[in-house]
Amino acid sequence: MKIFRKIKELKTHLRPLQYSGKQIGFVPTMGYLHRGHLSLIEASVKENDITVISIFVNPTQFGPNEDLASYPRDEKRDIELAEEVGAKVAFIPTPEEMYDNALTTVKVEHLTQQLCGLSRPTHFDGVTTVVTKLFNIVHPDQAYFGEKDAQQAIVIEKMVKDLDMDVTINVCPIVREEDGLAMSSRNVYLSEQERKEATMLRKSLLEAKEQIDGGERDALLIKRNIIDRINNNTSGEVDYVEILNKETLEPIERIEGKTLIAMAVKFSKARLIDNILIE
Amino acid sequence: MKIFRKIKELKTHLRPLQYSGKQIGFVPTMGYLHRGHLSLIEASVKENDITVISIFVNPTQFGPNEDLASYPRDEKRDIELAEEVGAKVAFIPTPEEMYDNALTTVKVEHLTQQLCGLSRPTHFDGVTTVVTKLFNIVHPDQAYFGEKDAQQAIVIEKMVKDLDMDVTINVCPIVREEDGLAMSSRNVYLSEQERKEATMLRKSLLEAKEQIDGGERDALLIKRNIIDRINNNTSGEVDYVEILNKETLEPIERIEGKTLIAMAVKFSKARLIDNILIE
Incomplete structure (x- = not known):
């Protein structure tokens, strides 16, 4: 090279x-x-x-x-x-x-x-x-x-x-660790405990997808669920959880069309991001 | 074509x-x-x-x-x-x-x-x-x-x-009319009277160059002369006359090095610009 x-x-x-x-x-x-x-x-x-x-x-x-x-x-x-x-x-x-x-x-x-x-x-x-x-x-x-x-x-x-x-x-596509955490150069900043908690980012996004697949369309409710899951199961601080139109990045109230659910969570030394695209 | x-x-x-x-x-x-x-x-x-x-x-x-x-x-x-x-x-x-x-x-x-x-x-x-x-x-x-x-x-x-x-x-290089006015698509906006007056832009810049060639180094004095010439000989309104370092476009007080004298003058329907580079 x-x-x-x-x-x-x-x-x-x-x-x-x-x-x-x-x-x-x-x-x-x-x-x-x-x-x-x-x-x-x-x-x-x-x-x-x-x-x-x-x-x-x-x-x-x-x-x-x-x-x-x-x-x-x-x-x-x-x-x-x-x-x-x-x-x-x-x-x-x-x-x-x-x-x-x-x-x-x-x-x-x-x-x-x-x-x-x-x-x-x-x-x-x-x-x-x-x-x-x-x-x-x-x-x-x-x-x-x-x-x-x-x-x-x-x-x-x-x-x-x-x-x-x-x-x-x-x-x-996002490449993930076996337990679902999105690969990031910043993952090395996480303590052992935080590393375990950080799997909750992906888990909460998959749960949101399940809710939507099950018929839920209320973006605020889904967003609140994700935030609760992060707050209740990690020491991280939610920077944002947003549900948006994938093209315009405008927040939406009802799930329809290509939707992006994106999040950022701050741990003590690492700010992690993750997202899921709902077609 | x-x-x-x-x-x-x-x-x-x-x-x-x-x-x-x-x-x-x-x-x-x-x-x-x-x-x-x-x-x-x-x-x-x-x-x-x-x-x-x-x-x-x-x-x-x-x-x-x-x-x-x-x-x-x-x-x-x-x-x-x-x-x-x-x-x-x-x-x-x-x-x-x-x-x-x-x-x-x-x-x-x-x-x-x-x-x-x-x-x-x-x-x-x-x-x-x-x-x-x-x-x-x-x-x-x-x-x-x-x-x-x-x-x-x-x-x-x-x-x-x-x-x-x-x-x-x-x-x-700037291309000029025979009487020195810099070519501009906006020159068509000038009234007959303004068109005559507008030659003063170039004239005042050439006079400034003469002063500098003659040894004058005070940028403020040269600038004031240019403004006076425009004000006294045209109906135009001076937008700016500036004497600057050619590279940084910083205004200078004493003429030295590559110097740009630049001006903009507003006539009733046309804002004209001109400049001269002093080496």
């Missing part, structure tokens, strides 16, 4: 390949790869000639009191894992390489103002700006994102459409 | 040409072409295999009380003129084609908050967003902008650098 740390050198490597007709798949990551990331890389390897990954803990998507400094990193292991599943190029820039007195921001309104955008008000501007930069550097034909960050995927799809970017966005 | 009104059709036309190695030059315009625009097209034709122009009166760069509705248009003449000087492709979209429920904005901070950004606070967000879209649609190797919109050129150069876009920005 080839490793690049400079924007210019990566561009110089990729452009001739692209002009010779190679199809490029791209998986942007913040590193500390788990099976969720690897499933994205595998999907890209299957569908493209060359898979590029980026490993960049992007400072601009962290708030001032968030876990930027302590975010887990293991570059050597990341490179080995990505290479094993077939990635051919890794881009690992420094923050200085990415943001040299930068003044430019890409912002998606509305879709970013709720859910994670409420407790992380500058988060999505950081995401959309860095993803625009990465797309402009890599020029991928296809890019791969995880369904776990459902709001992020919806925001990026909107950005790509609004700005006429030439890239197909693929959103891949 | 080929004319496209749909984003997808233009992309479908251009991509194979680009993959076959053709160099694309791009001149974005709001139409009503004058010799200033034509000089940009000519520069592009000279330096590229294929020159694409866009004609789009971009609503998002007009403020609520500005001249969007009355902005002069003459598509047929624009197409003839552009073809005469060698443009091969024109992209002429509708606002609906460009902004279909769009929520995404590209914003350059700081450089956009002064000069024209003061009296037109949303103007540059409109410019940077539409130029990003146009660059993503056309994928030009080189793009051409006029020095008349000095702040716009500086903002776009910064955006291209910050977002790692693969395009070289060329800023071409």
